[in-house]
Amino acid sequence: MPKNITEHICDDTLFSKAFKTYAEDLYHFLYYKFGDRLNPRDKVQEAFIKLWENCKQVPPSKAKSFVFTVANNLMLNEVAHQKVVLKYAQETPQNHTNESPEFILREKEYQEKLQNALAKLTEAQRTAFLLNRIEGKKFKEIAELLDISVKAVEKRIYGALAKLREDIEEI
Amino acid sequence: MNKEDLIKKWLDNSLSPEELEAFKKLEDYAALTKLSNHLKFFKPEAYATDKELETVMGKIKAQNTPTSWFKPFLRIAAILFLSFSIYYFASGLDTTIHTLAASKTLVELPDHSSVNLNAGSSLVYNKRAWDDHREVTLDGEAFFKVAKGSKFDVVTSAGTVSVMGTQFNVKERDSYFEVICYEGLVKVSHETQETYLRPGDSFLILDGKIIATEKTQDLGPSWLNNTSNFKSVPLQMVLDELERQFNVTVNASSVDTSKLFTGSFTHDNLETALKSVTLPFHLSYSISNNTITLKRG
Numbered sequence: 001m002p003k004n005i006t007e008h009i010c011d012d013t014l015f016s017k018a019f020k021t022y023a024e025d026l027y028h029f030l031y032y033k034f035g036d037r038l039n040p041r042d043k044v045q046e047a048f049i050k051l052w053e054n055c056k057q058v059p060p061s062k063a064k065s066f067v068f069t070v071a072n073n074l075m076l077n078e079v080a081h082q083k084v085v086l087k088y089a090q091e092t093p094q095n096h097t098n099e100s101p102e103f104i105l106r107e108k109e110y111q112e113k114l115q116n117a118l119a120k121l122t123e124a125q126r127t128a129f130l131l132n133r134i135e136g137k138k139f140k141e142i143a144e145l146l147d148i149s150v151k152a153v154e155k156r157i158y159g160a161l162a163k164l165r166e167d168i169e170e171i
Numbered sequence: 172m173n174k175e176d177l178i179k180k181w182l183d184n185s186l187s188p189e190e191l192e193a194f195k196k197l198e199d200y201a202a203l204t205k206l207s208n209h210l211k212f213f214k215p216e217a218y219a220t221d222k223e224l225e226t227v228m229g230k231i232k233a234q235n236t237p238t239s240w241f242k243p244f245l246r247i248a249a250i251l252f253l254s255f256s257i258y259y260f261a262s263g264l265d266t267t268i269h270t271l272a273a274s275k276t277l278v279e280l281p282d283h284s285s286v287n288l289n290a291g292s293s294l295v296y297n298k299r300a301w302d303d304h305r306e307v308t309l310d311g312e313a314f315f316k317v318a319k320g321s322k323f324d325v326v327t328s329a330g331t332v333s334v335m336g337t338q339f340n341v342k343e344r345d346s347y348f349e350v351i352c353y354e355g356l357v358k359v360s361h362e363t364q365e366t367y368l369r370p371g372d373s374f375l376i377l378d379g380k381i382i383a384t385e386k387t388q389d390l391g392p393s394w395l396n397n398t399s400n401f402k403s404v405p406l407q408m409v410l411d412e413l414e415r416q417f418n419v420t421v422n423a424s425s426v427d428t429s430k431l432f433t434g435s436f437t438h439d440n441l442e443t444a445l446k447s448v449t450l451p452f453h454l455s456y457s458i459s460n461n462t463i464t465l466k467r468g
Contacts (some may be wrong), residue, residue, distance in 0.1 A: 016224060025217045031215050043225070048227045051236070107209075114209055132182060133210045139183045157182055158175070165202065 010055035018063045019048055025145055026067055032130035033123050034075045047071035065147065093102050110168070117167035121160050125166055129160035178203070262299060272418035280307070284323065287314040289342075289394050291415035314341040314392050317355075329376060331363035338348075339368070340392040345406055348376040353391055356453040375404070399437040403431045409448055411467075419442050419458075423465045426454060435463075 023044055041123055047070040051063060058066050059137035118126060128146065131137045132153075139157070143150045177194045179184045179461040181203070186194055189226050194200065200444035211466040268278050270288045278294055288294055292311020293351040298308075300367070317323045325332040325341050329348035332341055337355025350359050359366045360373045361381075368372050371386040384402065393400040399412050409426035410421045416438045426445050435452060436444035447465065455466050 004296070013226075016228075019224045019227065020220055021212065023220050023223055027218045036215065039217075045223065049230055052227075052231045053234075080318070110205075111209055111212060114206070115213075118213070125183075130213065132208060132209070134214045136184065145347050154179055154183075160180055160181065161178070161203075161206075164206065165199075168206070 009058055009060050010052065014092050015048075015052060015055070016058065018041050018051070020112040022067055024138055025049065026071055028131060029127060029145065030071055030075060030135070033072075033127040034079065038078050040071075040075075043071045043074045047072055051083060052169075097161055102152065108122060114164070117164045120167060125160035125163070127158050129164075139158050174199070190454075191341065205226075246274055263297070265297050267293060267295045272415050282318045282320055284318045285316045287395055289313060289415075290418075309341055309343065312340070312344065312394070314338070314340045330359060333360070334356045338391065341372065344408065344411060346378045347404075348374075350374045351387060353389070384444050393435060393437070397437070398435045400435045402433050404433070406430050406432050406452065409436075413444060416426075417444070418461070420462045421465065422462060426465045426467060 009018060026047065027040055027044050030038075034040065046066075047067040050070050051058060051067050054066070090135055118130075121129065128142050131142050131145070132139070137145075139150050139153045142157075143153045145152070174345045175199060177186070177190060177197065178199070180190060181194050181230040181333050195204075227300065235381075268276065268288060270276050270290055270292050272291050276288045278288055280286060281298055282305065282410050283419075284305070286294060286307070289312035292309070292313060294311075294313060295308040296306065303318075304456065305321060306326060307324070308326045310327065313325075315334075316324065316336055323334045325334075327341065327348065328341040329343050332339070332350055334355060334357045337353075337354040337357060339357045340349075340351045340353070342350075348361070350357060350368060351373040352370055354370050357368040357372075359368060361374075361376060364381075368374055368457070371388065373387060374384045375384050382403075399409075401409055401417065402429055405428060406423070409432045410423055413419070413436065414421050416436075419441070430452065432448065432451065434447060438444070441458070445458075448454075449465065453468065455468060457466070
């Protein structure tokens with residue numbers, strides 16, 4: 001990454017660039033970690049507004065970790081205030097409408113089990129696992145996003161998979 | 172390649188075609204694909220980056236507008252606050268009026284009491300505290316016309332003079348302390364002693380001793396009319412006064428200055444004044460460069 005002459009991000013173009021680069025990842029990170037109830041969208045906005053307010057102290061290279069940390073803390077503050085049960089915005093499987101009612105019921109049951117199982121995962125496991133499965137991110141990308149090693153990502157994801165299968169099959 | 176590695180590679184989407192075949196043959200294949208497919212239903216709504224960015228920028232701009240006037244406002248407020256506090260602090264300081272030799276001045280106090288300050292004297296008072304207690308500190312000689320009101324104090328190193336509303340003269344020079352009351356009632360506190368002066372009464376201390384004095388008939392101190400009056404005062408005191416009134420230096424080393432002088436001299440003419448002082452003692456004088464040398468005979 002070439003060193004920027006401007007040492008901070010107080011500039012519309014730089015700021016927009018940072019937003020376009022990190023906002024979506026941050027949103028997914030928050031969404032998979034804390035669920036939909038705590039308004040991950042708002043937290044992303046708040047985090048970036050904080051980044052703007054503190055733009056003089058934050059060099060562009062630190063912008064990502066700044067917004068991730070801020071947003072995560074914003075979430076944790078709310079989690080502490082209201083212990084919410086994780087609930088994912090659910091999209092019912094629309095492409096199975098021509099199946100038998102029994103099949104649809106079974107699918108629905110499976111989906112519910114899956115949701116419960118996901119809620120039981122640790123935040124770290126769920127975040128890494130869903131970023132991988134749903135957003136199709138590679139281990140390496142997740143490792144960069146979360147600032148952890150690829151090995152750790154692999155461990156989290158595989159652990160999450162094993163736990164999910166265990167939970168789903170035992171019921 | 173074992174099962175775990177295959178699954179991990181599948182998770183990372185990095186299976187080679189052969190490995191994919193092997194993976195498909197796993198007994199877990201069906202369960203894993205089903206799980207994976209169902210997980211897709213948890214995908215959140217697409218994140219509209221551009222729209223979100225617009226919202227964020229909008230909020231930032233909305234926040235910036237108030238700060239743009241607020242910051243300079245703070246600066247102005249700070250400057251105003253600072254200048255007011257300096258003014259307040261400075262106005263609380265004592266006011267000092269000082270007269271040089273050969274000059275007299277009229278001082279108007281906050282309550283319209285007036286003070287005539289004789290040459291080579293200084294008067295200190297505090298404007299802010301004036302309403303609480305009327306107090307001036309005097310070093311030298313001054314004539315007071317005090318407006319009616321609460322107690323009025325004149326503090327000198329030799330004692331304190333307190334009055335209610337009157338006219339009086341205070342003279343405090345080195346070992347000389349004299350208070351003459353012209354109107355009203357004046358209380359003089361000297362060390363532990365308190366003396367009340369009625370109009371015409373005077374109070375004199377010379378070298379720590381209280382000297383009895385006659386009643387005066389004057390309506391005001393003579394120095395206001397540009398003459399200095401003395402009654403049985405050591406010559407040294409008279410010469411000191413002469414120095415102050417004419418801004419000269421008197422050399423009287425060859426003369427006995429402890430002799431008492433009764434009389435007066437004018438402030439208008441040095442020669443006349445010198446004659447009034449020297450003739451009674453049969454002294455002669457010579458003037459050169461503001462220095463007056465007194466000689467016997």
